[in-house]
Amino acid sequence: MTAQARKSLPKEDIPLSFGGADLLSRPVEEITRLAKRLNENKMALAAVGSEIKVMVLSSFLTDYLVEMLPLMFARRRLAATITAGQYGALVPALLDKEGTLFADIPDFLILLPSHRDLVHLPTPGCDAKAATEAVEKEMALWTDLWTHLPCPAVQLSFDPPLLRPQGDQDGLAPGGFVRHVRRVNMELADRAPSQITLVDCEHLVQRLGQEKWYDPRLYHMCKQPFSFEALPELADSLAAAVAGHGGHGRKVLVLDLDNTLWGGVVGDVGLEGLELGPETPEGEAFIAFQEYVAALNRRGVVLAVCSKNTEKMARLPFQEHSGMVIGESDISCFIANFEDKASNLLTIAKELNVGLDALVLADDSPVERAWVREQLPEVLVLNLPEEPADFPRTIDEAKAFPVGRLTAEDLGRATSYQVRAQTRSAMSLAGDMEAFLAGLEPAAIIEPVGPGSLDRIVQLIAKTNQFKLNPTVFSADEISKQAKHIIALRLRDKLQDYGIVSVVVLKPGEEELIIKNWVMSCRVFSRRLEYVMRHLISERARELGAQCLQLVYRESDRNSLLVDLLPKLGFTSGEGSGDEAIWVSAADSPDGMLAHHMTIVRS
Amino acid sequence: MTLVSPDQALATLTEVFREVFDEEGIVLTLETTADDIEEWDSLNQIKLIISCEKAFDIRLKPREINGLQNVGEMVDHLVRHFSGA
Numbered sequence: 083m084t085a086q087a088r089k090s091l092p093k094e095d096i097p098l099s100f101g102g103a104d105l106l107s108r109p110v111e112e113i114t115r116l117a118k119r120l121n122e123n124k125m126a127l128a129a130v131g132s133e134i135k136v137m138v139l140s141s142f143l144t145d146y147l148v149e150m151l152p153l154m155f156a157r158r159r160l161a162a163t164i165t166a167g168q169y170g171a172l173v174p175a176l177l178d179k180e181g182t183l184f185a186d187i188p189d190f191l192i193l194l195p196s197h198r199d200l201v202h203l204p205t206p207g208c209d210a211k212a213a214t215e216a217v218e219k220e221m222a223l224w225t226d227l228w229t230h231l232p233c234p235a236v237q238l239s240f241d242p243p244l245l246r247p248q249g250d251q252d253g254l255a256p257g258g259f260v261r262h263v264r265r266v267n268m269e270l271a272d273r274a275p276s277q278i279t280l281v282d283c284e285h286l287v288q289r290l291g292q293e294k295w296y297d298p299r300l301y302h303m304c305k306q307p308f309s310f311e312a313l314p315e316l317a318d319s320l321a322a323a324v325a326g327h328g329g330h331g332r333k334v335l336v337l338d339l340d341n342t343l344w345g346g347v348v349g350d351v352g353l354e355g356l357e358l359g360p361e362t363p364e365g366e367a368f369i370a371f372q373e374y375v376a377a378l379n380r381r382g383v384v385l386a387v388c389s390k391n392t393e394k395m396a397r398l399p400f401q402e403h404s405g406m407v408i409g410e411s412d413i414s415c416f417i418a419n420f421e422d423k424a425s426n427l428l429t430i431a432k433e434l435n436v437g438l439d440a441l442v443l444a445d446d447s448p449v450e451r452a453w454v455r456e457q458l459p460e461v462l463v464l465n466l467p468e469e470p471a472d473f474p475r476t477i478d479e480a481k482a483f484p485v486g487r488l489t490a491e492d493l494g495r496a497t498s499y500q501v502r503a504q505t506r507s508a509m510s511l512a513g514d515m516e517a518f519l520a521g522l523e524p525a526a527i528i529e530p531v532g533p534g535s536l537d538r539i540v541q542l543i544a545k546t547n548q549f550k551l552n553p554t555v556f557s558a559d560e561i562s563k564q565a566k567h568i569i570a571l572r573l574r575d576k577l578q579d580y581g582i583v584s585v586v587v588l589k590p591g592e593e594e595l596i597i598k599n600w601v602m603s604c605r606v607f608s609r610r611l612e613y614v615m616r617h618l619i620s621e622r623a624r625e626l627g628a629q630c631l632q633l634v635y636r637e638s639d640r641n642s643l644l645v646d647l648l649p650k651l652g653f654t655s656g657e658g659s660g661d662e663a664i665w666v667s668a669a670d671s672p673d674g675m676l677a678h679h680m681t682i683v684r685s
Numbered sequence: 686m687t688l689v690s691p692d693q694a695l696a697t698l699t700e701v702f703r704e705v706f707d708e709e710g711i712v713l714t715l716e717t718t719a720d721d722i723e724e725w726d727s728l729n730q731i732k733l734i735i736s737c738e739k740a741f742d743i744r745l746k747p748r749e750i751n752g753l754q755n756v757g758e759m760v761d762h763l764v765r766h767f768s769g770a
Binding site: 114118119133145146297303304310 | 704705707711727730731732735747
């Protein structure tokens with residue numbers, strides 16, 4: 083592969099290559115070389131997107147992994163600066179408050195233990211009770227370590243041991259080591275606080291196969307406990323998890339129809355001619371693909387359709403073909419026309435109120451894919467293979483929709499986006515906006531801050547990009563400590579319950595009430611919920627005897643809508659430097675704010 | 686086993702080095718040592734060993750490799766290996 087592979091990879095190819103959807107199918111040497119080039123080209127690295135500082139703490143050698151990580155972050159439009167803690171010093175780094183970690187706290191930690199760190203192994207032949215005690219002893223260390231985290235972290239679960247001196251009993255009997263590792267991994271998952279996102283190492287090993295994952299000689303040479311072949315998948319999974327936790331995952335799957343969701347072109351062959359059903363292997367493959375897409379949709383991935391068809395023809399199979407798994411009502415935004423796909427994707431992003439970098443396109447046509455890639459590099463364009471049976475795997479392997487933990491809001495999100503698209507089209511029709519908003523009978527419900535809402539509050543503050551004053555985030559612990567100074571609002575109307583969609587974190591000052599951060603989900607923009615929140619903040623200010631309100635607004639490439647909005651909420655911009663300014667307002671809401679038509683429900 | 690000439694071994698090694706260091710300009714001679722290539726550290730040494738193994742489709746013993754003084758000795762090692770000596 084040597085000479086040829088290099089010829090196919092000119093130096094100027096970097097920006098395109100790290101975006102390539104099939105990067106991971108290339109030989110590891112080639113991926114390493116790309117990573118090396120990116121690391122040496124600081125300009126290219128800085129240009130990929132938002133900066134993120136990540137520190138890797140491990141109990142083994144991570145130099146090769148650290149070399150590859152920025153490339154995998156770059157694929158997710160994150161310009162990552164990776165530092166590594168001292169070799170093998172995972173635990174001390176977290177405990178030493180005077181050490182480098184606490185001197186310069188990164189945005190994210192990546193924690194990489196291995197099964198060699200498990201020290202309370204059950205005795206071979208022991209009973210179930212003794213094995214459980216062994217698991218508990220391991221957990222005591224980790225649950226304690228987690229309390230020392232200064233920032234969110236992605237942690238690799240323990241790798242299953244290759245060797246089985248007890249044979250099958252190692253995996254099956256209470257005293258087995260493999261079983262011990264599996265149990266510890268499950269306990270980690272059950273007990274991890276919201277700051278921790280786990281990456282499933284057992285899955286990674288299974289995917290590659292143990293034979294390829296492990297390279298015992300390499301471990302003895304340099305203390306890297308997996309092969310070079312394992313590096314790309316591992317680095318990519320870690321980067322995906324960080325992106326998911328930080329709210330940089332993609333949100334919308336845009337589907338082409340003909341030969342993507344079903345076999346054949348509906349405009350040519352008609353309903354009866356479509357391949358979609360158990361009659362043929364291809365027809366079955368399209369059903370399997372739809373089932374996979376439906377499963378994504380159930381866990382919160384928003385679906386959109388972008389098809390070159392007349393709308394009537396495009397909707398026909400949804401309405402009348404018995405083989406369809408995905409229903410018309412699962413699609414949040416349905417675009418079928420003969421305009422170019424890049425323009426249509428822009429429309430979809432606008433309708434759903436998301437950035438282009440939230441979109442993933444699945445389209446069987448290489449021409450359309452190339453066009454969209456060229457016009458809209460922010461969109462992730464999948465390379466669907468020829469064979470429809472391999473479509474689901476192509477999406478799965480892209481890890482484009484990473485998720486740390488599912489909240490009730492994730493599970494309801496798809497419906498919420500969908501109703502949003504409906505209300506948008508209704509709005510453009512309804513001449514009378516006030517009547518329309520009032521007609522939805524919206525209610526703003528003040529949610530108690532507690533175990534039931536904590537995860538969602540932390541997640542909403544972390545994941546919101548547009549309506550967000552500044553980058554300050556809070557851990558679950560910090561939120562519960564200042565619960566009485568937090569207002570969390572749920573929005574419900576006669577169409578649906580949106581869940582908790584807006585949070586403010588307040589802090590009483592001497593004469594002023596400080597708004598440490600204020601976020602609102604883009605799903606409820608233009609519902610005027612911010613005016614309700616403004617009233618509630620005034621109310622709180624009066625109770626505390628505060629004369630004025632104060633906040634720090636830091637402009638990012640996403641949150642500039644606040645520049646127009648804050649004055650409407652009574653704030654004026656004061657002193658500041660660079661992108662950051664202090665804004666102040668009288669405690670009372672300004673006169674003449676827009677009516678919000680909401681009933682406020684206090685629980 | 687196919688025989689490998691010193692010239693063939695040197696040519697393939699050059700390819701391996703160029704790939705690992707991502708540097709087209711590398712020209713190996715029998716006298717080249719780790720001191721001549723700036724990035725040739727212990728971590729890249731491991732990459733070199735693994736890439737060599739792939740390029741020649743052989744298995745090397747790290748102990749033997751680490752004792753070699755320059756590229757010439759590596760070439761000798763490979764030629765000997767393929768001659769079965």
